[in-house]
Amino acid sequence: MEIVQDFDGDTYRAVYTIKFEEVVYVLHAFQKKSKRGIETPKQDIELIEMRLKRAKEHYEQHYKNQLEKDQHE
Numbered sequence: 846m847e848i849v850q851d852f853d854g855d856t857y858r859a860v861y862t863i864k865f866e867e868v869v870y871v872l873h874a875f876q877k878k879s880k881r882g883i884e885t886p887k888q889d890i891e892l893i894e895m896r897l898k899r900a901k902e903h904y905e906q907h908y909k910n911q912l913e914k915d916q917h918e
Contacts, residue, residue, distance in 0.1 A: 856877040868908055
């Protein structure tokens with residue numbers, strides 16, 4: 846998911862994931878600097894993808910097993 850907000854003539858974006866049960870990870874927040882187009886720069890997309898991978902690993906290590914255990918009790 847992505848939130849886009851304009852403020853004082855500038856555009857800001859926040860990218861987060863709702864992929865994981867009971868946990869939200871903010872993957873990236875930044876000021877959009879390009880004045881042409883709405884496309885997110887490749888560098889930012891690569892950073893978001895890397896952080897999503899880390900978020901998945903973190904979720905699986907810290908939350909997934911506990912949530913499954915809680916559901917069986």
